[in-house]
Amino acid sequence: MTEVTFPALSKDSPTAEGVVSTWFVSDGEAVQVDQLLAEVQVDKVAAEVPAPRAGVVHLLVGEEATVTQGTPIARID
Amino acid sequence: MTITESPVVPAPRGSHRLTTSKAMVEAIELEMERDPSVIYLGEDVGPYGGIFSSTTGLQEKFGAERVIDTPISETAFIGLAIGAAVEGMRPIAELMFADFMGVCLDQIYNHMAKIHFESGGNVKVPMVLTTAVGGGYSDAAQHSQCLWGTLAHLPGMKVVAPSNPNDAKGLMISAIRDDNPVVYMFHKGVMGLPWMAKNARATDDVPDGDYTVPIGKANVVRQGHDVSIVTVSLSVHHALDAADALAGQGIEAEVLDLRSLVPLDRESILESVAKTGRLVVVDEDYLSFGMSGEVAATITDVDPGMLRAPVARVANPDTPVPYAHGLEYVVLPRQDRIEAAVHRVVKA
Amino acid sequence: MTTTAHDTPRVIAELDSATRLGLYRTMVLARTFEEAILREYHADKGPGFDIGKGLVPGEMHLSSGQEPVAAGVCANLTTDDAVTATHRPHHFAIAHGIDIDKMAAEIFGRETGLGRGRGGHMHLFDPVTHFSCSGIIAEGYPPALGQAYAFRAKGTDRIAVAVTGEGAANQGAFHESLNLAALWKLPVVFVVEDNDWGISVPRSASTAVASNAARGAAYDMPAERVEDNDVEAVYAAAGRAVARARAGDGPTLLEVHTLRLLGHFEGDAQGYRPELAEVPGRDPIPEYEKRLRDVGLLDDAAVAQTKKDAHERVEAAITFAKESPVPDPTHATSYVFA
Numbered sequence: 001m002t003e004v005t006f007p008a009l010s011k012d013s014p015t016a017e018g019v020v021s022t023w024f025v026s027d028g029e030a031v032q033v034d035q036l037l038a039e040v041q042v043d044k045v046a047a048e049v050p051a052p053r054a055g056v057v058h059l060l061v062g063e064e065a066t067v068t069q070g071t072p073i074a075r076i077d
Numbered sequence: 078m079t080i081t082e083s084p085v086v087p088a089p090r091g092s093h094r095l096t097t098s099k100a101m102v103e104a105i106e107l108e109m110e111r112d113p114s115v116i117y118l119g120e121d122v123g124p125y126g127g128i129f130s131s132t133t134g135l136q137e138k139f140g141a142e143r144v145i146d147t148p149i150s151e152t153a154f155i156g157l158a159i160g161a162a163v164e165g166m167r168p169i170a171e172l173m174f175a176d177f178m179g180v181c182l183d184q185i186y187n188h189m190a191k192i193h194f195e196s197g198g199n200v201k202v203p204m205v206l207t208t209a210v211g212g213g214y215s216d217a218a219q220h221s222q223c224l225w226g227t228l229a230h231l232p233g234m235k236v237v238a239p240s241n242p243n244d245a246k247g248l249m250i251s252a253i254r255d256d257n258p259v260v261y262m263f264h265k266g267v268m269g270l271p272w273m274a275k276n277a278r279a280t281d282d283v284p285d286g287d288y289t290v291p292i293g294k295a296n297v298v299r300q301g302h303d304v305s306i307v308t309v310s311l312s313v314h315h316a317l318d319a320a321d322a323l324a325g326q327g328i329e330a331e332v333l334d335l336r337s338l339v340p341l342d343r344e345s346i347l348e349s350v351a352k353t354g355r356l357v358v359v360d361e362d363y364l365s366f367g368m369s370g371e372v373a374a375t376i377t378d379v380d381p382g383m384l385r386a387p388v389a390r391v392a393n394p395d396t397p398v399p400y401a402h403g404l405e406y407v408v409l410p411r412q413d414r415i416e417a418a419v420h421r422v423v424k425a
Numbered sequence: 426m427t428t429t430a431h432d433t434p435r436v437i438a439e440l441d442s443a444t445r446l447g448l449y450r451t452m453v454l455a456r457t458f459e460e461a462i463l464r465e466y467h468a469d470k471g472p473g474f475d476i477g478k479g480l481v482p483g484e485m486h487l488s489s490g491q492e493p494v495a496a497g498v499c500a501n502l503t504t505d506d507a508v509t510a511t512h513r514p515h516h517f518a519i520a521h522g523i524d525i526d527k528m529a530a531e532i533f534g535r536e537t538g539l540g541r542g543r544g545g546h547m548h549l550f551d552p553v554t555h556f557s558c559s560g561i562i563a564e565g566y567p568p569a570l571g572q573a574y575a576f577r578a579k580g581t582d583r584i585a586v587a588v589t590g591e592g593a594a595n596q597g598a599f600h601e602s603l604n605l606a607a608l609w610k611l612p613v614v615f616v617v618e619d620n621d622w623g624i625s626v627p628r629s630a631s632t633a634v635a636s637n638a639a640r641g642a643a644y645d646m647p648a649e650r651v652e653d654n655d656v657e658a659v660y661a662a663a664g665r666a667v668a669r670a671r672a673g674d675g676p677t678l679l680e681v682h683t684l685r686l687l688g689h690f691e692g693d694a695q696g697y698r699p700e701l702a703e704v705p706g707r708d709p710i711p712e713y714e715k716r717l718r719d720v721g722l723l724d725d726a727a728v729a730q731t732k733k734d735a736h737e738r739v740e741a742a743i744t745f746a747k748e749s750p751v752p753d754p755t756h757a758t759s760y761v762f763a
Binding site for chain 3: 179
């Protein structure tokens with residue numbers, strides 16, 4: 001099981017909050033390594049989150065919900 | 078629920094979820110891989126990836142010779158694209174905001190759009206002019222316009238405006254392959270950008286690989302028999318949201334996504350209104366002398382008897398887009414105004 | 426700060442203490458305003474960044490770092506002179522003497538704003554000080570020509586100052602304006618704020634000449650380039666240009682190498698800007714403060730007082746804005762025609 005965490009986009013503030021703006025995969029979907037999982041936004045920085053490995057992805061947060069950097073947003077089994 | 082017409086594909090294929098902006102970029106990427114004469118030029122399209130993410134990652138992949146940052150010189154670089162197209166390349170030039178067309182309109186409507194005609198068909202201009210349109214995020218009078226009515230009014234250029242990722246990708250591929258100048262107008266509100274409020278339909282499953290969506294063909298995105306809502310771009314989403322609400326009130330609305338303004342799919346408009354007898358046109362461009370009047374005339378030119386009620390036009394008034402949020406949201410043709418218009422035509 | 430018409434010195438004075446302190450105070454006021462807008466703008470856009478959200482929605486282009494240009498130029502003007510500015514207008518508006526309350530209210534989209542909330546931060550119009558700005562690159566130049574033309578037609582020695590960025594110097598309207606102003610010897614001062622970046626594109630990638638001052642020669646127009654974001658050098662150069670215009674000797678092109686401390690707009694992560702880490706160290710206001718301290722014109726008490734005055738003035742404007750009514754939605758289509 002691999003956790004996918006919300007990336008640390010704000011260097012000034014490690015506990016900054018952001019959102020998962022868009023999920024590109026569904027809960028329970030089989031994903032490949034490097035497949036685009038999500039686009040996230042903290043303050044003025046947006047970033048893509050690729051899958052760290054292949055497997056079945058489970059989504060832990062919803063779109064537009066507030067998430068603190070470093071929080072797990074998905075896991076891949 | 079969105080019902081999209083199946084794109085023209087030769088064999089079964091996989092799909093993946095994309096936002097509209099990523100679908101647009103994927104289309105450009107596929108064509109740039111396939112055809113070395115395709116280049117993309119505009120302001121901040123290089124490392125920045127386009128102000129509205131129209132070229133994200135493309136310069137990294139294809140280099141600065143093919144994805145080119147230009148000076149703030151629209152007349153010069155759009156004119157340059159025209160000349161390159163005349164000599165056989167397939168350039169894509171980006172006008173950052175459609176609102177900026179004033180500084181370069183001569184190149185667009187007197188050159189890009191007229192060379193083929195003036196040459197008796199001997200010279201082609203196979204280029205794409207991409208441009209961001211639309212409001213709803215407080216960018217005020219000079220940065221919130223749609224202006225497809227203005228461009229569609231001027232002969233010689235095709236005009237398309239996708240509302241969703243599927244059409245964004247297929248129409249871009251069609252536009253690049255078209256031997257005519259195609260103006261590709263992407264509404265900032267449909268791009269699925271992480272820094273702007275977005276509709277759920279800004280992200281969708283998109284077929285892998287290349288496929289085309291025909292230019293000049295509208296799409297029935299929701300079937301219904303009580304009223305035809307004919308619209309384009311972001312307003313398609315507001316119309317679908319309105320249709321969902323109206324269904325709960327026993328009114329089944331048909332929503333026709335025009336997808337192209339030039340050529341205008343008049344057949345599909347006539348077919349829908351022949352069925353429903355009631356027409357609501359939603360247009361985020363200015364009310365008068367534009368798209369909404371053209372859609373209404375499509376019916377009255379052929380058979381006004383088809384209509385069981387006057388046409389309702391839900392458009393931006395003939396007013397510059399105001400800055401203050403409360404004022405802007407009065408002038409935009411959003412869900413509440415669409416619902417009210419449907420009620421008016423259904424009761425008439 | 427731009428003086429009112431009746432006490433304008435017509436002769437450009439040497440850089441005396443009053444002028445120098447005035448330049449410093451203007452820059453501090455402009456910066457304090459931008460910092461307040463920055464705070465208000467970001468206060469309610471989160472948790473991610475929704476550009477359309479909050480009390481100050483939409484695009485925001487802040488002028489922090491470019492204060493020396495506005496302060497140095499406008500100290501040579503009166504409120505009878507016209508200034509046309511860009512999408513990054515606040516420092517020029519403040520330096521030229523606009524009503525800060527009404528500007529803040531306009532930025533907050535309120536009925537008490539300069540444009541009754543219709544225009545927003547890129548479209549500020551103040552007939553009292555003949556100040557205007559526009560969001561279309563270089564398109565502020567041609568109307569400035571017209572204001573200059575009218576001032577001369579009325580037999581006055583009032584002038585127009587037209588401001589753009591360095592990116593605008595590659596736009597058609599820039600060149601047409603320079604040629605026409607030179608040809609008709611219009612009383613205009615063309616100011617180019619070269620902050621190195623046209624959004625994400627550096628000058629080296631957009632402009633065929635190293636300095637836009639070189640372009641003056643193409644129109645037989647005197648031109649100067651001021652380096653180092655130096656407010657006193659700007660003041661002196663602008664003084665020469667203003668004097669030339671008032672004397673009926675025609676336009677001048679004045680380029681100032683300045684500094685964009687922040688992004689092009691708020692929300693710009695500036696990933697394209699390699700020198701980002703050293704930018705704060707080039708802030709012109711602490712630099713000028715140090716210069717004035719070194720000659721005994723400023724000390725801790727004076728600096729603190731200047732900042733306090735600026736803070737109070739700006740916060741009063743923000744409060745005025747926030748307490749002002751939003752425009753009546755039933756009047757959304759008003760003011761299209763007179």
